[in-house]
Amino acid sequence: MSALSDFLDDVVADIDAVFLFAPSASLYQSFDDEQDVDVVVIAAENTVDAGTFVELPLEFNELSERVRFGVEGALDEAYVEEDADVICIADVFDDAPDAVVRINVAEFSKSGVYDLFVNSRAEPSVIRDVLEVAIELGKKGQKGKPVGALFVVGDAGKVMNKSRPLSYNPFEKSHVHVGDPIVNVMLKEFSRLDGAFVISDAGKIVSAYRYLEPSAEGVDIPKGLGARHMAAGAVTRDTNAVAIVLSESDGLVRAFKGGEIILEVDPEEY
Amino acid sequence: MQFDWPALIRRLFSQEAAFAASVAILVLGVLLAYLVWRYTHYFLRDAGVREAVEGTPFERTAQRFGTSTVGLVATLAAVSVYVGAIILALNVSQLLKDVSFWSQFVTFLPNLFVAVFAVIVGLIAGDKARLSVSERLRSVKLPQVELLPDFVKYSIIFLASLIALGQLGVATAALLILLAAYAFGLVFLCGLAFRHLLSAGAAGLYLVLTQPYSIGDEVRIDDQQGIVQEVDIFVTHIEGEGQEYIVPNSRVFSAGVVRIRS
Numbered sequence A: 001m002s003a004l005s006d007f008l009d010d011v012v013a014d015i016d017a018v019f020l021f022a023p024s025a026s027l028y029q030s031f032d033d034e035q036d037v038d039v040v041v042i043a044a045e046n047t048v049d050a051g052t053f054v055e056l057p058l059e060f061n062e063l064s065e066r067v068r069f070g071v072e073g074a075l076d077e078a079y080v081e082e083d084a085d086v087i088c089i090a091d092v093f094d095d096a097p098d099a100v101v102r103i104n105v106a107e108f109s110k111s112g113v114y115d116l117f118v119n120s121r122a123e124p125s126v127i128r129d130v131l132e133v134a135i136e137l138g139k140k141g142q143k144g145k146p147v148g149a150l151f152v153v154g155d156a157g158k159v160m161n162k163s164r165p166l167s168y169n170p171f172e173k174s175h176v177h178v179g180d181p182i183v184n185v186m187l188k189e190f191s192r193l194d195g196a197f198v199i200s201d202a203g204k205i206v207s208a209y210r211y212l213e214p215s216a217e218g219v220d221i222p223k224g225l226g227a228r229h230m231a232a233g234a235v236t237r238d239t240n241a242v243a244i245v246l247s248e249s250d251g252l253v254r255a256f257k258g259g260e261i262i263l264e265v266d267p268e269e270y
Numbered sequence B: 001m002q003f004d005w006p007a008l009i010r011r012l013f014s015q016e017a018a019f020a021a022s023v024a025i026l027v028l029g030v031l032l033a034y035l036v037w038r039y040t041h042y043f044l045r046d047a048g049v050r051e052a053v054e055g056t057p058f059e060r061t062a063q064r065f066g067t068s069t070v071g072l073v074a075t076l077a078a079v080s081v082y083v084g085a086i087i088l089a090l091n092v093s094q095l096l097k098d099v100s101f102w103s104q105f106v107t108f109l110p111n112l113f114v115a116v117f118a119v120i121v122g123l124i125a126g127d128k129a130r131l132s133v134s135e136r137l138r139s140v141k142l143p144q145v146e147l148l149p150d151f152v153k154y155s156i157i158f159l160a161s162l163i164a165l166g167q168l169g170v171a172t173a174a175l176l177i178l179l180a181a182y183a184f185g186l187v188f189l190c191g192l193a194f195r196h197l198l199s200a201g202a203a204g205l206y207l208v209l210t211q212p213y214s215i216g217d218e219v220r221i222d223d224q225q226g227i228v229q230e231v232d233i234f235v236t237h238i239e240g241e242g243q244e245y246i247v248p249n250s251r252v253f254s255a256g257v258v259r260i261r262s
Helices: A002-011 A025-032 A063-076 A113-118 A124-140 A156-161 A181-190 A227-238 B005-012 B015-046 B049-053 B057-064 B069-093 B099-136 B143-168 B173-210 B249-255
Strands: A017-021 A038-043 A053-055 A085-090 A099-104 A149-153 A163-165 A196-199 A205-212 A242-246 A253-257 A260-265 B218-221 B224-231 B235-239 B244-248 B257-259
Touching: A002 A099, A017 A025, A017 A063, A025 A038, A038 A063, A053 A063, A063 A085, A063 A099, A063 A113, A113 A124, A113 A253, A113 A260, A124 A149, A124 A181, A124 A242, A124 A253, A149 A205, A149 A227, A156 A163, A156 A196, A156 A205, A156 B224, A181 A205, A205 A227, A227 A242, A227 A253, A227 A260, B015 B049, B015 B069, B049 B069, B049 B099, B057 B069, B057 B099, B069 B099, B099 B143, B143 B173, B173 B224, B173 B235, B173 B249, B218 B235, B218 B249, B224 B244, B235 B249, B244 B249
Parallel strands: A017 A038, A017 A085, A038 A053, A149 A196
Antiparallel strands: A085 A099, A149 A242, A163 A205, A196 A205, A242 A253, A253 A260, B218 B224, B218 B257, B224 B235, B235 B244
């Protein structure tokens, strides 16, 4: 099988860095001892105490999504150069690493998905929790029926000033935060209400039932998406918030920042 | 042991009967010790002690000797009961001339048991506290902070050994003074260090409960004016033009808040 090993040698030749996706401690150790390549660990949790680490906020099923997130994270943290050649070692089918992928960082156009989580006003864990609620809501719907929902996360003061209540705010004088299991149930129950949820930087649910009134000028979202997406795009353009939308018609979860769609997730795949 | 049981038994029975009674006491002692052993086992297991002590160094040491914390405590209780029974039996049968020493020992036995028990509980609680503190501090990447868990652990062990020594009747006055100085220092330093945090927290409690202003309101605290972005127990985040003020809640109370309605 010399042809195969030659081919593999070609694949891994002249690389600048190795991305390890959720490696075991021994695998990380063996790579960390190598002197001539940088090692970046990309995982949900830094279990191996790696110095160069990119946190995965979601369990991306698609390898390409994971790689994209890892690349953007590593670029943002300046772990790799703009035109580095990188080998990704990841697990596609099983928990053990079974895939080796070679990429060139320069080929990736920046989608801002890492930026969405890390460089937003709201804390990354809050954005992740809201995304998880939206995904779960998209998967199960509200009592079996598909629902739509709009969560505006971060910069809550400004968002509140650019919106008005449609009715009494069920979260008034309450101190509930997203990520709490019971609160997630509450959010799902209240998702049948019209209007948007407003969530603060630290994850406090400020209000439900909000009618957003940002100026929608210059917001460009794909044709066919409805008023909810337009409102999400507009409010993120007008404020420093992030918006997470569950579409009622196609069931996809989309994340907006700066008026643009950054992330599109199909709840059925999680 | 206020009541002199052995004397009563000796008065009631003859020499042979007293001997038979002491044998009976021995047998009863074995039975009682076994029951104590079993019920301690059951009780500790139902109380979830086994899960609680799992992974602590004390439990690991105990397991290396082929036992466990639960087993150790149960055996200790059983042995105490059994030794008490043996001494009672010896007393009744008058096999030993010098009775007073042994009767004193019997009164001392519960103290000894409590002392050993206190040491075991202290060791385990110390390890547990160390573990939970270091777990809490794991995200803090600061070398000096590693000292804190050990500090907590040895404080607890110190307290436990103080209790144990007190039980045994050892003079602990000097150690108690040390403890008092230590506690005073801790309270004093903490009070000094946390007084701003405490006053901010107390004010924050009021703010969180009554919400005189909420997220989205425009307010002015002292000279800082802007839109409230976040209210938590210690601070209020106010965003002004291009700058975010993080105001301690105690200031909200000392200076008052102006809510701006326009």
